[in-house]
Amino acid sequence: MRVAEAFRAAFGADPEAVWRAPGRVNLIGEHTDYNDGFVLPFAVPWGVSAAVAPRADRTVRLLSLQSPGEPVTLATHEEAKGWTRYVVGVLAMLGDRVAGADIAIDGDVPQGAGLSSSAALEVSVAAALNDLHQLGMTPMELALLGQKAENDFVGMPCGIMDQAASALCEEGRALFLDCRSLASRTIPLDLAAHGLSILIIDTQVHHEHAGGEYAKRRAECESAARKLGVPALRDVTDLAGALERLSGAERKRTMHVVTENHRVEALIGLLRAGAVTEIGALLNASHLSLRDQYEVSSPELDLAVEAALRGGARGARMTGGGFGGSAIALVADDRLQSVQDSVSAAYAERGFQAPRFLPATPARGAHRLA
Incomplete structure (x- = not known):
């Protein structure tokens, strides 16, 4: 697995968990999510994989296969810039429940195409940390965590649709989501x-x-x-x-x-x-x-x-x-x-x-x- 190999090369040890989260395309229901409305996205085959190992200190070391070079080392959350904000934002929203982490990222969501690579990044990291630290968060809670990271840390006032699709979608189905109640159900989409x-x-x-x-x-x-x-x-x-x-x-x-x-x-x-x-x-x-x-x-x-x-x-x-x-x-x-x-x-x-x-x-x- 490419992301695990990159993790080992960068950090000298194996990751403790590797999670993948997809991007999404929205079949219909655009700009309704932050108006408490209805959306119908489905997950796409492209996504982001996050290889993660926890650290005892507060340091965060980040590597992206899409940003060649040495790993970025951050002593504080405030040092995050560019794509690292989406990862560090998740850690920041988790607060004292997690310390630092070593994280390698590999993504194949087409950049700039509106397929929500940012939500895939947030959800993959959140899911891995949830797994490693046994936080017991549900898929919807992971989605809400990713949204909060993007709203409060990155400064992008997005709705919940992208992260919910990345966390909750099922193969062969679209996700009907009520963005107020967060009630959802999958709908067969057998094209x-x-x-x-x-x-x-x-x-x-x-x-x-x-x-x-x-x-x-x-x-x-x-x-x-x-x-x-x-x-x-x-x-x-x-x-x-x-x-x-x-x-x-x-x-x-x-x-x-x-x-x-x-x-x-x-x-x-x-x-x-x-x-x-x-x-x-x-x-x-x-x-x-x-x-x-x-x-x-x-x-x-x-x-x-x-x-x-x-x-x-x-x-x-x-x-x-x-x-x-x-x-x-x-x-x-x-x-x-x-x-x-x-x-x-x-x-x-x-x-x-x-x-x-x-x-x-x-x-x-x-x-x-x-």
Whole structure:
């Protein structure tokens, strides 16, 4: 195992546990998680492996196979920078329950594609520490720990979806999550039985939320909820009445969040009825709402969706937080090449960087490798 070998080479001993956690793609339910709404992600085959051994002192030594060089040694949590913040943030949130640690990281989540490599990193480290120190944390508690690390230590006000998907997902199934109650259940997503695939279209536009746009959208939603007198936009039951009381960006954000929650529930209904081939229209509607009401799409994402549909996709939408990253398309297996050719040609015509295509199947959540 590559990460264990790197650990031995760097630290002169074997790791005591190796855990892997996946990235995720969100089938539908975008920007609803921090509005206490509904989401439907599934884990992807790519993830992060963390080889870990505890230390008696407070020192943290970190090695990433994706950042060549000597291990980073941190005497205090405050010294963490860059990618190390996501790891050290988990340790910081655990407080006195753990001391230091030696940690080697190896990941194959495509960077910048909006597939949540940060959540995979947090959950893999949290799961390994939970195992080593026998903390008894449930998968949802591991997810919440990762979210808290990203919110409070990294400073990114993300919702719970990414970490929950990484910790709780099951192979061949999507995860329906109520982001308020944290109640969840897995929903069968047997695409192959229907001759379908989910094709991830990586626009190759760097995906970064930690800047101001993501936080701005969240603040707009919170302001709208206060004006409407509800705890969160999830609680809006009279959409027409709510829209009459709002204007500008807050009106648009409310429109998206309320209708997106309805689309999640409708899509689950179709999956439960076995009507997998019929979900495409909901994906299309989600993209239009994210483009026009939430205003988080980009020219590359819009073109990917439009060209995928022209190439024969049954439905397509941007996925992830937006501002770059990836789109997904629901494609019949015999149309996969046609869709890829259509998107590639459209990108070349516009002078965009060539996209990357990643067929995704629902994968397993966090698990121990060694």
